[in-house]
Amino acid sequence: MALRIRGIALPGREEVVLQIEGDRLRTAAGDDGEHVIDGGWLVPGLVDVHSHPGTDKPGDEFDLALFREHMLQHRAAGVLAVRSPGSADPLSHRRHDEPDLPRLVTGGRWLATPGRFFEGFGRDVEEDDLAAAAVEEARASSGWCKIIGDWLPGTPPVPLDALTAAVRAVHAIGGRVAVHCQTAEGAEHAVLSGADSLEHGMHLDHALLPLMAERGTALVPTFTTFAKTVEQLGRGEPEHIRDWLRSGWDGMAATALAAHEAGVTVLAGTDSKPCGDIVGEVEWLIRAGLPPEVALGAASWTARSWLGLPGLTDGGWADVVAYDEDPTVRPAVLHSPSRIVLRGRVVL
Ligand SMILES: [Zn+2]
Known part of the structure; x- marks a missing residue:
């Protein structure tokens, strides 16, 4: 089952649903998949x-x-x-x-x-x-x-x-x-x-x-x-x-x-x-x-x-950090990421 990421992506602040393919991100289609990040704020690694x-x-x-x-x-x-x-x-x-x-x-x-x-x-x-x-x-x-x-x-x-x-x-x-x-x-x-x-x-x-x-x-x-x-x-x-x-x-x-x-x-x-x-x-x-x-x-x-490194885009690297709160509003949340995905793998 495909792994997925959902949340509000910075800096654009749009709600995104991305699918992990190997070490890359793809725009997700359909509803299949397990969400390894489900909500919150997403920051490119x-x-x-x-x-x-x-x-x-x-x-x-x-x-x-x-x-x-x-x-x-x-x-x-x-x-x-x-x-x-x-x-x-x-x-x-x-x-x-x-x-x-x-x-x-x-x-x-x-x-x-x-x-x-x-x-x-x-x-x-x-x-x-x-x-x-x-x-x-x-x-x-x-x-x-x-x-x-x-x-x-x-x-x-x-x-x-x-x-x-x-x-x-x-x-x-x-x-x-x-x-x-x-x-x-x-x-x-x-x-x-x-x-x-x-x-x-x-x-x-x-x-x-x-x-x-x-x-x-x-x-x-x-x-x-x-x-x-x-x-x-x-x-x-x-x-x-x-x-x-x-x-x-x-x-x-x-x-x-x-x-x-x-x-x-x-x-x-x-x-x-x-x-x-x-x-x-x-x-x-x-x-x-x-x-x-x-x-x-x-x-x-x-x-x-x-x-020259990609952000959270279709085809970009699956290197993502997620936070429960908007880190630009409450920077202290940067000390406690809720999820870290590196090269498509969950490491936190
Ligand atoms: Zn130095």
């Missing part, structure tokens, strides 16, 4: 667009068992697709697309030029070799690469010409570029280079937001990880680093809101362990002033369309 499953802390080697554990933590929160912008996996880990685990969009290894990033954790490249390496990582992954665009204050960011050359080279093969930036100058270079996403974007000059909106450059503020970092400040870091982190954190909510208001796509990424805290990130976005519907979209339908 949540997405964490910034997570690094497979390592617990910088410097660790990639661990496949830990990767699975992290992906199951995501799944328990309703995250059914994860973008990994930078990984310690020395090989493309598209092979980790396993039946029980959320879908994975990989960005290859972190590309780190001298003096930027945790020593030896990413793929170390000279600035002159950045474009070629970026193309290699994008080809070996799901079409993304991740460039560490800057590091600490006082260290110059990747020069604009080197970053722009890398972005152009990756775009030329149909790939996309995520840039880590957390200094004002690094964020400026990321925007001017034409990168596809700013990861963190701390200290981003708001004057750059219209250009981001025009070019379709997304902002992934990763509140979850910075909230933890700021909580632990005062434990021995140099004062100028502490001041820089605190002022960056203090501006983050205003930046996310200004970005949204300027028409920039703001997306939900946690960049944090344990995995599975996407609802916390949605709550940070709401606290920053984004409308709940936009904040939830940042972790679901908006993120999915930005990544």
